[in-house]
Amino acid sequence: MDLDAYVAEHDGEWRRLEQLSRGRRLSPAEVDELLALYQRATTHLSVVRSRSPDPILVARLSRLVLTARATITGGRRLRLADAGRFVTHGFPRAVYRAWPWWSGVAVAFCALTAFLMSWVSTHPESAAAFIGEERARSLVESEFAGYYTEFLPASFAFHLWTHNAWLAAQCLASGVLIVPVIWLLWQNALNIGVVGGVMIDHGSADQFFGLITPHGLLELTGIFVAAGVGLRVGWAWIAPGPDRTRGRALAETAREGMVVAVGLIGLFAISALVEALVTPSPLPTALRIGIGATVWLAFLGYVIVLGARPRPEPADAD
Structure with a gap:
């Protein structure tokens, strides 16, 4: 030719x-x-x-x-109105629908973390078994507080953002298998529990809670939401209900999980900014915690008010 x-x-x-x-x-x-x-x-x-x-x-x-x-x-193009509906309806509705799951995760995680903190702080030998005596002293003297000032705020915020988004993605993606989500939660609870217990045992409880609370409220809530929605996806496969096949139940909950995954990107960006700018700032501890609590309560209010609001037309994750 x-x-x-x-x-x-x-x-x-x-x-x-x-x-x-x-x-x-x-x-x-x-x-x-x-x-x-x-x-x-x-x-x-x-x-x-x-x-x-x-x-x-x-x-x-x-x-x-x-x-x-x-x-x-006729591939559908993303319009500004679509983004607006996602922010005002799609994301808060998906999070609100899964509230029993992520609330349960939050309660179990906090109870386990509190137990670990209490055990480590009252049994100093356990800290040595977990991280070693030298590491425990270094943690109290400089390592814990230095973590928040080691890098420039911009690079630190980007690192936190990507790290937390990746952790949430793991929870959502592995939710159908259940066990990986529980393992990820256990690892994080163990880390916080041991570090907190060491700090409390050495008389630095005010420093620990003063640094972790401003950003931890929103950041951990995002992890709880990701884990709860991931477990909900897995449970839909195990117990789809009388009116749905396993495939349909898994597809529907997985689509809602994808909606949550996209929304959590924004949440973790906000929590990263709080951790990089507010947590290490020279502001009084009460003010830093107040800022973090305000942002956290604003997110909960956003989910409850917009997520519980009835839609005028049928809507789903698509």
């Missing part, structure tokens, strides 16, 4: 198809023309691939066919 002659013969059709695929509103006649040119372009692509697979021409026709197909099928 003479490739140059083939391109010269059909180049006008391809250019016209490219013009019609640019996303503008088409008249009925242009829609018919688009469909006809799309069908011809798919044939041209097949011919070129089978007879003279020039990589540049194949790439051009593949891109052209994919763009035209997207125009024909």
Whole structure:
């Protein structure tokens, strides 16, 4: 096949198809023309691939066919109104619907962490077993407080944001297996419990709670939400209910989990800013805790008020 002659013969059709695929509103006649040119372009692509697979021409026709197909099928574009509905309806509603799960996770996590703190603070030998005596002294003297001032606020906030978002993603993605979520929660409870117990045992409880509370309220709530929604996805597979198949129950709860995952990106960005800017600031401890508590209560109010509000039309995670 003479490739140059083939391109010269059909180049006008391809250019016209490219013009019609640019996303503008088409008249009925242009829609018919688009469909006809799309069908011809798919044939041209097949011919070129089978007879003279020039990589540049194949790439051009593949891109052209994919763009035209997207125009024909009418792929839905993200609009500002969609983002607004996500913020005011989608995310808070998905979080509110799962509140028994993440509230239960919060209660169990806090109870376990409090027990570990109490045990470590009243049994000093346990701290040595967990982290060693030298590490415990270093933690009290400088390491714990120094963690919040070691890096520049911007880089520290970005690190916190990505770390917490990744942890939440793990909880949501592994929720169908149940056990990985419980393991992740146990690791975090153990870490906080041991560190808190060591600080309390050495008379630094005010420093520990003064530094961890401002950002910890919102940050841990985000982790609780991710873990609770992940466990809810797993339970939907185990007990789908009388009116749903396992596949349907898993798909519906997993879609809501994806909504929560996107929303938590914003939550962790806020908690990272609080941890990087408020927690290590020279403000009085009461004021720093007050700022953190205000942000945390604002999030809970946002979820309760907007999430419980009835929708005027049927809505789902899609």
